[in-house]
Amino acid sequence: MPELPEVEVCRRGVQPGVEGQVLLGAVARVPRLRLPVPEGMDRILAGQRVAAVRRRGKYLLFDCRGGATDGTLIIHLGMTGSLRFVPPGTPASRHDHVDLLFASHVLRFSDPRRFGVVLWQASGEPAHPLLAVLGVEPFDEGFTGEWLHAALRRRAAPVKPVLMDSHLVVGIGNIYASESLFRAGISPLRAANRISAGRCERLTAAVCETLSDAIAAGGSSIRDYVHSDGGAGCFQVDCAVYDRAGQPCRRCGGVVRQVRQAGRSTYWCPGCQH
DNA sequence: CCGACAACCTGTGAGC
DNA sequence: TGCTCACAGGTTGTCG
Secondary structure, rough: OOOHHHHHHHHHHHHHHOOOEEEEEEEEOOEEOOOOOOOHHHHHHHEEEEEEEEEOOOOEEEEEEOOOOEEEEEOOOOOOOEEEEEEOOOOOOEEEEEEEEEEEEEEEEEOEEEEOEEEEEEEOOOOHHHHHHOOEOOOOOOOHHHHHHHHHHOOOHHHHHHHHOOOEEEEOOHHHHHHHHHHHHHOOOOHHHOOOHHHHHHHHHHHHHHHHHHHOOOOOOOOOOOOOOOOOOOHHOOOOOOOOOOOOOOOOOOOOOOEEEOOOEEEEOOOOOO
């Protein structure tokens, strides 16, 4: 799935075919993904106009207006979720769980592992609990070295799993956590609260650069990720350390190593990262 | 409060 | 060819 760059690429790919369009309805073929799909989604969405497609962390937000129940459709792609446009009437295959129906096309949500989420948030309701607990956006002004330094003070765990904690910062998944730390020259094993203010400054910059580069490259191409138009991303070929265990570091020539942290694979170059 | 871990699912590739 | 196992982009809840 999709970390922040893939979700942002997905948002930009989907936006032209959705914004300003009127929904004829929706089809849900499964009662639940990671969480239950909203009851009566077809009735809720039918007749609404999609005013905007936004992103918060790894969540896509479709603002819907014009119905009796204005609100926001929330979609999370989980590990293997994807959105793509198909012509009306296209038969659904095994993992095509939800369709958003427009007059001239269908936006189809597919997700083999079903770790994704589709939710409805009516206007006026308090922020959905899943969104309310999210941390700062990497591209927001609040994501500074000073802020990160303060946030890491309380965390004794290795910095890599902390960097992936969406309650602190959103959008940094397993790939870009390793890549950002490589770019910043910081070992993923280093205790979060033992990173200097100066290196936190460097780390926030590295995170933003890594994510921006990935967005510019069109997202990652790992396994089943596809763009809304069906084309594969191409970022992974440029990974400095992720999934490169045993191979030479592109910067110093040393051997890239792999370790397991909090149940996830981490990759780093001991020669470049301390 | 913090952190490690299991759980939620299916698919794929490696090894036998 | 076919079986079994480990592992894969995320997040939440539980337990120590």
